Amino acid sequence: MFGKNAKVDLELNRDVEQLIKTGGKEKLLPIVQAGEPVLRQRTVAYHGQLSKRTLAKLIDTMHTTMLEAPGVGLAATQIGLGLALAVVEDHVRDDEDDPREIAEFPFT
Structure with missing residues (x-):
């Protein structure tokens, strides 16, 4: 992903910087x-x-x-960006009736 062969698309990078600015100080x-x-x-x-x-x-x-939405995930397409990127965050719940194991990981 960030290897020596990765090439930054300067036009896309500028467009994303502009998109980020539309979020203002509140992001x-x-x-x-x-x-x-x-x-x-x-x-x-x-x-x-x-x-x-x-x-x-x-x-x-x-x-x-x-x-802020609120949600547990947001794909880049949902903010108008056609890249296959997403952020996901779901918190552990103390639900003894739920047989699934969920472990908390830090958002990085």
Whole structure:
């Protein structure tokens, strides 16, 4: 993902930086609504197209947006970005009737 062969797409990187700025100081991006074309388009796999700095800011902004929505996940397409990226966070619940094991992992 960040190997020596990864090549940053400067145009995409600029577009994502602009998208992040629309979130303002609150880091809240608008979530696109059903019917938006980006939700039906095939996504592009992520292979290092963004600089490490831009990717970190995007993930942080998506995480903040997801929590404010509220939700347990947010895909890049939901903010109008056609990359195959998502943030997910679900917290452990003390439900003894649930047979599934859930372990808490830090959001990084």
